Amino acid sequence: MRRQHQLIGAEVSLYTGKVRAYLRYKKIPFVEVAATREVYEQVIVPRTGVRFIPVLLSEDDVAVQDSTAIIDYLELRYPAAGVYPKGPVQRLIALLLEVYADEWLVIPAMHYRWNLPENRAFAIEEFGRLSAPNATPEEQRAVGERLSKPFAGALPMLGITEATVPAVEASYLAFLADFEAHLVFHPFLFGTRPSIADFALYGPLYAHLYRDPASGRLMRERAPKVAQWVERMRAPEPLSGSFLLEDIVPPTLEPLLARMFREQGPVLASTFAALGTWAQRTEAASGAPVPRSLGMHPFTLGDARAERSIAPFHQWRWQRAYDQYHGLEPALRARADELLTSVGGLSLLAQPLTRLRRENNRLQLA
Numbered sequence: 001m002r003r004q005h006q007l008i009g010a011e012v013s014l015y016t017g018k019v020r021a022y023l024r025y026k027k028i029p030f031v032e033v034a035a036t037r038e039v040y041e042q043v044i045v046p047r048t049g050v051r052f053i054p055v056l057l058s059e060d061d062v063a064v065q066d067s068t069a070i071i072d073y074l075e076l077r078y079p080a081a082g083v084y085p086k087g088p089v090q091r092l093i094a095l096l097l098e099v100y101a102d103e104w105l106v107i108p109a110m111h112y113r114w115n116l117p118e119n120r121a122f123a124i125e126e127f128g129r130l131s132a133p134n135a136t137p138e139e140q141r142a143v144g145e146r147l148s149k150p151f152a153g154a155l156p157m158l159g160i161t162e163a164t165v166p167a168v169e170a171s172y173l174a175f176l177a178d179f180e181a182h183l184v185f186h187p188f189l190f191g192t193r194p195s196i197a198d199f200a201l202y203g204p205l206y207a208h209l210y211r212d213p214a215s216g217r218l219m220r221e222r223a224p225k226v227a228q229w230v231e232r233m234r235a236p237e238p239l240s241g242s243f244l245l246e247d248i249v250p251p252t253l254e255p256l257l258a259r260m261f262r263e264q265g266p267v268l269a270s271t272f273a274a275l276g277t278w279a280q281r282t283e284a285a286s287g288a289p290v291p292r293s294l295g296m297h298p299f300t301l302g303d304a305r306a307e308r309s310i311a312p313f314h315q316w317r318w319q320r321a322y323d324q325y326h327g328l329e330p331a332l333r334a335r336a337d338e339l340l341t342s343v344g345g346l347s348l349l350a351q352p353l354t355r356l357r358r359e360n361n362r363l364q365l366a
Contacts, residue, residue: 005030009054018203027238087247095321101200108172109208112215159308167302176223182252193241257343
């Protein structure tokens with residue numbers, strides 16, 4: 001007998017937020033299961049082989065891990081009001097913005113959560129309640145302190161240091177201003193229907209930057225339309241709206257794209273090159289496991305310079321946009337090239353890749 005889908009995750013998890021909003025929009029029946037310590041040990045690790053959330057246990061008991069993989073799995077089963085634009089250029093831009101949201105906005109999300117004392121205290125309490133729901137408040141706080149250390153300790157791996165914090169904050173506030181300007185004209189990125197990129201943006205903007213108290217006040221003060229968009233995405237009108245006709249990409253998205261390619265583009269290019277060098281140096285064959293990190297590389301944000309971890313997973317996410325671009329027919333490619341040139345992204349999509357695939361929730365060389 002079939003059962004309801006189960007979403008295993010947490011309110012504090014940005015990628016859980018991405019999937020939860022999608023499930024609500026698609027009107028897919030589900031129950032949410034808190035990722036407690038017991039659930040990790042008894043369900044998540046045995047079923048997926050990794051310790052990451054969210055995890056979907058489907059109604060026919062298939063375990064799917066990773067927010068994008070979950071959404072793609074469900075899109076095949078619930079195609080109504082699809083979240084991937086049918087317009088080929090719109091779809092390309094949505095996939096690019098998903099990479100930006102999932103893999104770059106995590107920088108301000110993590111900075112504001114763990115470097116602002118008010119947010120940090122809030123998150124520690126949340127971690128404690130999630131992992132040990134039956135413990136006393138004092139015990140929960142101790143559990144939260146312990147569980148939060150790996151997350152707070154990951155800031156340098158993301159390039160968040162004392163030297164880069166001013167640039168991280170300046171970049172985030174500029175992003176808010178760009179997104180606020182777009183929302184004057186459109187309720188979502190591509191019209192009146194949320195896209196895969198809307199759900200990806202919602203993840204960090206809700207779970208960290210809206211829900212955490214200090215950054216939530218900042219968002220509501222500096223970008224009230226973004227805060228209203230978060231509230232809209234939190235409980236989206238099910239199965240409603242449409243994407244702009246004629247495959248139109250709103251010009252108001254160009255500042256967001258330009259920011260992506262200016263800030264994240266060099267890091268992605270360096271990641272692609274490092275992965276290619278690693279594959280050649282190790283003479284890795286198809287199917288060889290790929291480490292979660294390939295060491296450190298320099299990056300620049302505004303006037304700040306630091307190092308951050310080289311994460312091959314970012315390329316796996318990027319390959320979706322790369323394949324969409326390289327599959328465009330000539331007339332559509334010309335349209336895309338004109339837009340990409342104006343935002344500084346054309347050369348990155350021309351850079352060759354050492355292909356990756358994801359098997360059993362782990363990356364391998366394709």
